[in-house]
Amino acid sequence: MIKVIYKGKTIEGAPGTRVKDLIKQAEGMDTPDILLAKVNGVLTDMAAQVNADAEIVPITFNDEEGKKTYWHSTSHIMAAAVKQLWPEVKVTIGPSIDEGFYYDFDREKPFAEEELAKIEEEMKKIIKENAPFIRKNISKAEAITMFKALGETYKVEIIDGIKEDIVSLYSIGAFTDLCRGPHLPASKKVKAVKLTKVAGAYWRGDEKNKMLQRIYGISFPTQELLDEYLNGIEEAKQRDHRKLGKELDLFSLHEEFGAGLVYWHPKGAMIRKEIEDFWRAEHLKRGYDLVVSPHLAKIDLWNTSGHTGFYKDSLFPVMTLDDNDYLVKPMNCPFHILIYNTSKKSYRDLPLRWAEIGTVYRYEKSGVLHGLMRVRGFSQDDAHIFMREDQLDEELGKLLEIIEYILGVFGFQSYEVYLSTRPEEYIGDIATWDKAETALKNSLEKAGLAYKVDAGGGAFYGPKIDIKIKDALNRVWQCSTVQVDFNLPERFNVNYTGSDGKEHRVIMVHRALLGSFERFFGVLIEHYKGAFPVWLAPVQVMVMPLTDRNNDYAKKIQNLLIDAGVRAKFDDNNEKIGAKIRTSTMQKVPYMIITGDIEVETNTISVRKRSGEEEKGVSAEAFVKMITEKIKKKEIAI
């Protein structure tokens, strides 16, 4: 007999008893919600046999692993459906992803949107049949023979790369796939499924390989959960910064005159100005100085920096003037170095923290451009810190502090933090890379920030810490970045004179907190759904007289606000008050002030928030005090 621990109690069973029977015995009833189990910490099929003492932990859709398995199994069902409909299609891989699953197929013709419905129908048939997922272990050689016979060349390629001698297969209906598993017990566990989109994707993610046809989908144990998911997508569309940017008149892109180049409209530019003012003030408080650099430099500078080599794919083409070649800047760093090198620096001068809102241009591939999030011309909130090696730890600590503070003011409290290490293409030697990576790691640990390592994700000149913000569409955007650079100081001979009278190499750190104003603006629009906090709102108050009779009084109120530094506008359109309120509400103006005969007589104002809340009989002075206070404190709630 074997002993099994389940939810704290111990049961006994014959060796070879299936997981599902052990669970049934322990629970004393059927448990259809349990999809699979962890046996001694290993995810295992319900149909697997248990041959030794074990601890069994049940897994349902509510567990992360349960979702992954659920979606992975659904991808197999989809592949089975596709093979049923088009036997000539070759299968490749079909994993689960953060939200749902995909499967990549090799097929001459891409899948048409209409064909998705057909595949869904076929999947429903397989689900109705309640086909079980059957696991079988066979030798590698057998598997290769089998998939060769089936003409599944991609599977053969995958098996070739597997080290173990035994591989596992899973069958669902007539379709057998190479798969590590585990899987759901049977297809009927999938209650609601939706194929969401088709797309091209390279085999093994390499653009040199053949393009495959990918189908994305998602599935749930109930129709309600699927509806909830689809509603969430709909809600996210309402927050799309491209849609809101148009509706709120914040920015535009003029594709006919250059893709990925952003035009900030007056309202958008006002928000940017507020962010910039805040940003500059916070930097000056923390011992930064501001610098300004040009947009162009001769190619020699970029040859020295290494950009023409390692960064050539992202450069705008050369401009030739009087036999000189110029490049528009993709980064600000070489310029700051030129400023540094105009005079001898002492160890006493360091650290030097030089910040610039520097507009750079990078030639991004046309297919990756996306609203404000991915553009070709953008303004980085850049800074370079020149320091001695003994100052690195302290400076990195200060950087993490300012990042957390500034992002916090905008309401971003949690982020994903990555430590990106040496990529395949890099400059400098490995020892200095290791030194830099260790310094970054130490600073993260000291700051108590949880992080993941993005191996090989560093810039060509140094390792970095990336801090990513999640937007409303659940996309993760890289905003803050801190990059140690041991390499540019080398190339440009960036030195200081030490207390020993000798020349020493500086350590340079590049960093951006918001990343770029364009991307950060896009993230903010989606984060707030266009309803900015008062301090950022381009129009903070709309004063609206009820009739022309009240214009003078309303003007007086507006001037009172303007004098107090509040961005107050006046709505004297020939419209009823309901229409004025509607317009300003849709424009997400935080406060509306309504003045009619009553207000004039009682010398008060009527205040309405964009949320719909209203308060009558307010004194103008009290309102000015309240709003200026809120602006000063940068309160997010109105």
Place this chain on the structure above:
RNA sequence: GCCGACGUAGCUCAGUCGGUAGAGCAACUGAUUCGUAAUCAGUAGGUCACCGGUUCAAUUCCGGUCGUCGGCUCCA
């Protein structure tokens, strides 16, 4: 850059199975002076993305270019 879908008025979108287009909102004009999310009437607005081809005739069919959207790859 690659795969797919798409490009009609300032915006959102109809429409023409080849005979040069329409609605709502916005704009403008006039009337209305109104109490917390749309007052009424009228006017104006489009080389149907751009360039070629087929055709008696192209916004519609075909090809190319540019761009947008969803992905892939890449990144602030």
